[in-house]
Amino acid sequence: MNAAFEARLRGELDTLHAAGTFKHLRHLTTPMAPEVHMEEAGDVIVLSSNNYLGLSDQPEVIEAGIEGLKKYGAGTASVRFICGTFDIHRMLEERIAQFLGTEASLTYVACWNANTGLFATICGEGSAIISDELNHASIIDGVRLANKAKRSVYKHADMADLEAKLQEATAAGCAPVLVVTDGVFSMEGSIAKLPEIVALCKKYGAVSVVDDSHGTGVMGKTGRGTIEHFGLTGQIDIITGTLGKALGGAAGGFVAGSRALVDMLIQRSRPQLFSNALPPTVAASSLAALDYLDAHPELAERLRENVAYFRAGLQRIGFKPLDGPSAIVPIIVGDTAFAIAMSDKLLKRGVFVTGFGFPVVPEGTARIRTQLSAKLTQDEMDRALAAFEAVGKEVGLLS
Ligand SMILES: Cc1ncc(COP(=O)(O)O)c(C=O)c1O
CATH class of the missing domain: 3.90.1150.10 (Aspartate Aminotransferase, domain 1)
Known part of the structure; x- marks a missing residue:
């Protein structure tokens, strides 16, 4: 040394x-x-x-992980597009999309990877990203990686400041313009003003992105998150979240949105192209956690x-x-x-x-x-x- x-x-x-x-x-x-x-x-x-629903030692969740290990072994020893995707990954991704009311979803080994693999993939030269100042570190780092985009930060939950930043980005002719917020702010416990954010995104033609890692399983009548809490299912363009908190607590994250978004991430998102998939044990136990939540x-x-x-x-x-x-x-x-x-x-x-x-x-x-x-x-x-x-x-x- x-x-x-x-x-x-x-x-x-x-x-x-x-x-x-x-x-x-x-x-x-x-x-x-x-x-x-x-x-x-x-x-x-x-x-x-973050074991909000107490599912990390739920017998059904543990059992599913054991079965996943027996059926698929430890993993594929490959990145996904080479030979690293199991049918259980597709099942889980379809299940997450159904749970959140989106067309499709794509899993990552962590929400950290989902957030750091998202923005640079979809925001190139001429685009803009506007981010709440209290957003999670993984969003901050993900936005930093999108270094060709015009990036700005709006004062926490300040809709007037967000609108001012949207005006700046649209006046500069940026496209796409993304607005990104946590659903639940992890250090405060407060929630984003999603109805106002959705309205502003519609007004300015911007793309809404919500990381609902602390809202999934917690907020909304059936635990589908902050978006369900506000009755906005189907109105957020991109949702990111974790499987490492309420949904079993092992690890794993995802991006949910349109089929075109997911197909683009499969082509270009760097953690997808250069890193292994979620272990099948985790995919199996996360699926069981989603089933358990739906049944309870x-x-x-x-x-x-x-x-x-x-x-x-x-x-x-x-x-x-x-x-x-x-x-x-x-x-x-x-x-x-x-x-x-x-x-x-x-x-x-x-x-x-x-x-x-x-x-x-x-x-x-x-x-x-x-x-x-x-x-x-x-x-x-x-x-x-x-x-x-x-x-x-x-x-x-x-x-
Ligand atoms: C809002 C938010 N996003 C992302 C993450 C990262 O999640 P993961 O543990 O799946 O990487 C966290 C974890 O603390 C979080 O609070």
């Missing part, structure tokens, strides 16, 4: 340690569930997973009840969580090191919840981000609330 390079890395890591912002990985020895066993802390209640629409309702119960509990003991209709309930605490120290104290009291700070969120808005699951029991939420109350008093946030 290059000694000077090693010393440089150590120096940067020491700075993080000194600032109290060094991230420690925690090691679980049991499946993701409302309660898990952690090597570092014993049995803990999980309030920091009450799961999304139970999740909403849990969110309402936990939010009310936090308010009762004196916290002021950010408002929002999703399953993400953040508490702003200000300083990054304070948020991390608070999450460490919660862990000591048996609650696993992560503190987020700069650069994930703007400086001074560090937060404890709680995320609820449909499978959490009232007893588990009450025990978690008791820990929040004790730690809130210990750190001086509650009197």
